[in-house]
Amino acid sequence: MTIRSNLIAKAVKMALLATASASLALTATVNAAEEQEEEAEEEKVEKVTIVGSRIKRTDVEGAQPVTVITTEDMAKQGHVTVFDALTNLTQNSSFQFEGPEFSSGFTPDVQTLNLRGFGVGNTLMLLNGRRISSYPAAYQSDTSVFNFGAIPAAAVKEIRVLSTGASAIYGSDAVAGVVDIILKDSVDETTINLIVGTPTESDSNPLDTQFKLVTGKSFDNGNVTLAYQYTDRELIKAGEFDDYDSDLDYPYGDGVLTRYVLDLNRWAPFRGELGYQDPGAGTCEAMGNGTVRSFRPNSGYFCGSDDAAETTFRNQKESHSIFLHGDYQLSDDVQLFADILYYQSESANNSRYLFVSEEILDTTNIVDTGVIGNYYDWFVAQRLFTEEELGRNLDTTFEDDSLNVSVGATGFWGEHEWEVSLNRSDYEYTSKNPWWKAEDVISLFLGDYYGTSFYGTDWWSGTGPLGLRDNLFTPLDDTTRALVNDAIGNHTYGNETSSTSAQFNISGDWFDNWQGTVQYAAVLEYEKQDFKFVPDERISQDPPLPNLPGSGWWKLTGYQGEGDRSRVAVGGELLIPMHDTLNINLAARVDKYDSDSSSIGTRTTPSISFEWRPIEDLLIRGGYSESFRAPDLNQVYTTTGFFTGTTDLVQCLQEYEFINGSSAGFDPSSCTSSSSFVRRVGSQELGGEPLKDETGYSAWFGFSAELAENLTLMATLNRVNLEDRVQTESASQLLRQEYECYTNSGEVSQSRCDYIDARIDRETDPNTGISYVSRFNVSPLNVSEQEIDSLDANLRWGHPFDAGYLAFDVDYSHMLSNKYRASDTSEEIDLRDDEISGGWDPRSRVTTTLSWSGDDYRLALTAFRRGGVTAWRPSQRDPDSDYRMRPYITYNFTANYNWTEDFSTGLRVRNLFNAKPPKDETFLFYDYPWYNHFVYAGAGIGRELYLEATYTF
Known part of the structure; x- marks a missing residue:
């Protein structure tokens, strides 16, 4: 992947100088009107918009560090899908709860991004700079996310990633960063591409096949571009691999079936x-x-x-996607455009x-x-x-259908460039699995x-x-x-989300100050989001007998709920030259939400940043931006249920009193925990408080320096802070405080006791007088806060030789601290260094690519290093050993050869040396597949070999 440096800007300037020199050589018969027209056209081409700002500029490097991933970068590093490229970003923690090895999860077929380890819902996804609908199923039952698996690589021109907060530009959700996927346009040829891959260590060599067709035609006043992609990915089961094909393969002792x-x-x-x-x-x-x-x-x-062999390592999947772009030059100053992206997939998880x-x-x-x-x-x-x-x-199947349509116009009013667009995005998801009536x-x-x-x-x-x-x-x-x-039926979910939006942008030169021209950008937006869970009839039924958990399906609960949200927003941005070496960027945005979906009302978010170039080859930059995340619609409107471990102290006390005749000598710490069924309800049910928005800020400071010819170094210190984070209230804490209310101990207020009483329903055994929880309700609350400090660095070097071009790229991200507080009354802990609660976010990630290319070929070797993570059961780790695992290092190798101008073949080898996930002796025999599949999803597959052929005509 490439972080574009000032080398690009300098190349643009050199091209402009060359153009100017050529113009001097023209004859004097060229009239002034034609020259002005050519200059206007040059201005349109030269200026670009980079994620994090709406002001178009000639310098690609600005006040915020932006990572740009091109399709060439993806191929060079061995990535096959858009998600492959994003999940290997050094800023991405790679930790996610869902994945094929965790087939019992709520959304085992979704592919998400977790920038900085701040959570999958805190990164904003844009398509050509516009919002689209989220994945219909709630991630981990309570969070809206975007499914990057629904973006076909055939339609992508490049991916732009901003890993700082940007709510002052984009509004809610842009807390940890923004991903803007730019789709192809202006194609004037036809290219077909076929990629076929398989794990090299598997027994039956299941295939992963991709076919891509990209074609287009330019006309006098416009262009039509079409991209089609077909994917057929065969199921990969653990039984394909010797290390995982039996329960008895347990590596740390005797296996048990x-x-x-x-x-x-x-x-x-x-x-x-x-x-x-x-x-x-x-x-x-x-x-x-x-x-x-x-x-x-x-x-x-x-x-x-012996059940191990049937575990899914990669879901079976068949998908089709079509992208269509069209533009038409209506007049010299107005261009019409339309984008349509359709995605459909069917996949299956081996349920066994x-x-x-x-x-x-x-x-x-x-x-x-x-x-x-x-x-x-x-x-x-x-x-x-x-x-x-x-x-x-008994397989679980998933069907996805998404459609995104954007239409609009762009143009110029003098020196002011504008765009108006309408966007409609729909996503439908259906899962089906056999279950007990x-x-x-x-x-x-x-x-x-x-x-x-x-x-x-x-x-x-x-x-x-x-x-x-x-x-x-x-x-x-x-x-x-x-x-x-x-007794077995087909349990189904039918989930739907949609987004309808309208947007007007305008930017250009405003006025001249003492140093130069002040540039501006303004935006006016409207968006309405809808979501709806359409469960089958049984999931909406009560259990056949009272006090049983679940529904008409045996001990099974699901999502129920629907809701919508609308908002309007207005924002502005200024780029102010303060000195010939210093620019200041000011931005602010006001979002107004409807009163039914949250208690936000109106949220204003400002930002300030700067670009200072004390010398030609050095850019120093930094900034501060406030950010916020509106309450997730799932957390406001959705009801679901789950089982969790709790300790019922009231019941334990009553049992003690029944056995001993009194409570004398009762020790709450002697009570044992058990699995309890908990019903999660919307934040405003049962007298709960409406959710507030999560608010925080991002701050960054860094530099980009051209140290020598073809040698660039960049580094940025980042801080992301978020307060009033939403999390589902603790069932164990409710039970503990209920005990304090019951025994008149502790310092729980009467209003809190009344709140708990509304959340916990009990029934009493008439024979013993012992009560048990018949219904347990919890809600999402604004209770926690988190602050993450990190360092990003990038080194780019290249040198031409007579025989070819040698390039060396390094991307590095390091978590300096991860301060977390569960509630106002909790102690702050640094998750980066905490042995027990530290979680599974690597402290550091490094990606290094060494490539050699000539006129007709390219070779590249890329190393991916993920720092060590906390042991699976850190409390059971040998006290004399480090509680963190060793780093995990894998290599990708790629080779490409152009046989003619129109035909090329390629090789992509993923995990070249078949590296195994880090060993961790705290895994027990039933923790199959005996590696942390939340961090190293799919690692059991090992080496994969892909062959590729491309033909252009």
């Missing part, structure tokens, strides 16, 4: 007995599964399935199996628990059903419902045609297989 059928007696260990109920010799084999000893010593046996797991009460057997006296026996039963057993496909699970597997147990659990008898107590180890026959398949 996935627990396929499990019968666990909860009280047995208290009686000195085995916990697992041994299925008996031959039982598992009769069901098509092996038998393996439990990971707990002397705990018996269970039926195990469905399971039923529940706690069963055996009322026919009263035992002495050894803890609280006589009680019924208590079992945990689990049964997995694979695709082979059921004779059906709640009422059928109860009738088929669980049997009678006993209500509330001593510990607040919903108990079942486990009886029925395939009861989890008496028939757990019964193999399926034709009759029972049909019953199980009848």
